[in-house]
Amino acid sequence: MVDRYDILTIGAGSGGLYSAYRGQSHGAHCALIDKMGVGGECLNFGCIPTKVLARSMETYRSVKSAAEMGIDVGTDISINFSKVMGRQKAIVASLVKGIHTGFGDMNIDYCKGTGTIVGPHSVQVQLDNPQPGRKSGFILEAGKIVIATGSVQRRMSIPGAHLSGVLTHSAIDGLDYGVAAFPFKSTAMAVIMNQTEGLSRLIYEKGSGKLLGGHIFGPCASELIAELTLAVHEGLSVKDLAYLLHFHPSLSENLQRAGRNGRRMEEKVGA
Numbered sequence: 335m336v337d338r339y340d341i342l343t344i345g346a347g348s349g350g351l352y353s354a355y356r357g358q359s360h361g362a363h364c365a366l367i368d369k370m371g372v373g374g375e376c377l378n379f380g381c382i383p384t385k386v387l388a389r390s391m392e393t394y395r396s397v398k399s400a401a402e403m404g405i406d407v408g409t410d411i412s413i414n415f416s417k418v419m420g421r422q423k424a425i426v427a428s429l430v431k432g433i434h435t436g437f438g439d440m441n442i443d444y445c446k447g448t449g450t451i452v453g454p455h456s457v458q459v460q461l462d463n464p465q466p467g468r469k470s471g472f473i474l475e476a477g478k479i480v481i482a483t484g485s486v487q488r489r490m491s492i493p494g495a496h497l498s499g500v501l502t503h504s505a506i507d508g509l510d511y512g513v514a515a516f517p518f519k520s521t522a523m524a525v526i527m528n529q530t531e532g533l534s535r536l537i538y539e540k541g542s543g544k545l546l547g548g549h550i551f552g553p554c555a556s557e558l559i560a561e562l563t564l565a566v567h568e569g570l571s572v573k574d575l576a577y578l579l580h581f582h583p584s585l586s587e588n589l590q591r592a593g594r595n596g597r598r599m600e601e602k603v604g605a
Contacts (some may be wrong), residue, residue, distance in 0.1 A: 338474070338475040338476065339362075339363050339365045339443070339474065340357065340478065341363075341364045341365075341477065341478045341479075342366075342474055342475075342476030343365070343367070343479075343480040343481075344366075344449040344481055344482065345366075345374070345480075346373070346444065347368070347373065347375060348373075348377075349482040350366055351366070351373075351374075351433065353480045353482060355436075358440045358442055363441070365442065365445065365476075366442065366445070367459060368445075369446065369462060372433045372434065372444065373426075373429065377426060386418075386421060386422040386425050390421070398411055399528060402528060445459050445461060446461065446463065447461040448460045451479060452473070455475055456476075458471065458472075459471065509539065509546075510541070511538060511540060511546060513537055514592050515534065516533060516534055516592040517532070518530050518532045518552040518585075521588045522583035522587070523584050523587065524552065524553060524588070526583060527585075529553040532550075533550075533588075533592075536562075536589075538600075540600070543572045543596065544570075545565050545572060547562075547566060548566075552585075553585060558586060561589060572600065575589060575596075576596070578590065
């Protein structure tokens with residue numbers, strides 16, 4: 335570890351890690367400071383640990399309903415909560431280790447401790463557990479200091495809401511839009527998976543059919559939403575989504591079928 339960096343980031347959560355990775359990929363020498371450890375709230379307490387628990391419960395539910403799939407597993411099915419929690423901790427530890435490995439590969443330095451800005455380009459570091467021969471407190475200099483410590487939730491104005499292409503509540507109220515949906519209960523793969531609750535819903539501009547947004551309630555929604563996000567970003571229409579090739583059978587066909595419904599409604603309006 336040196337005493338001066340191009341970019342010094344306080345906070346090693348998702349935002350802090352991204353700033354260091356991007357900076358290092360552009361040739362900047364970067365370091366991170368975080369008293370909690372790498373990964374932030376998401377990796378250590380939020381997104382990842384909760385999804386591990388959710389996946390265990392989904393597996394339990396699948397095994398419980400295995401008979402419906404023609405598989406006999408008996409009736410003595412139970413949850414070993416200590417093993418579930420052990421798996422959760424192991425997954426978090428594995429991902430944290432991967433981040434530290436990435437630091438080594440990218441030559442990014444990390445300090446586990448507290449960082450306090452004491453000047454325009456200076457940060458006072460207080461280490462939690464200093465290595466032998468190194469002071470617990472010292473000053474690091476940086477060309478740029480990034481504050482990525484997270485925040486407490488509060489109501490606030492949204493930066494960029496005034497920009498072209500961003501739809502606010504007032505803008506939507508004055509827009510002539512249509513809604514097209516398709517239920518998962520009519521999607522072959524959802525029926526195969528025995529997960530038929532929910533639907534995909536598309537919001538589009540009447541006349542042009544341009545996609546403005548949408549919702550997905552159902553299996554693998556967090557995976558399927560990426561297609562809809564890309565479609566909105568690229569200015570595609572419900573007709574484009576309807577004609578886009580989708581694998582059969584797949585859950586993604588649900589979006590295609592919603593697109594077809596939107597296309598039909600647009601064709602009726604134009605007829």
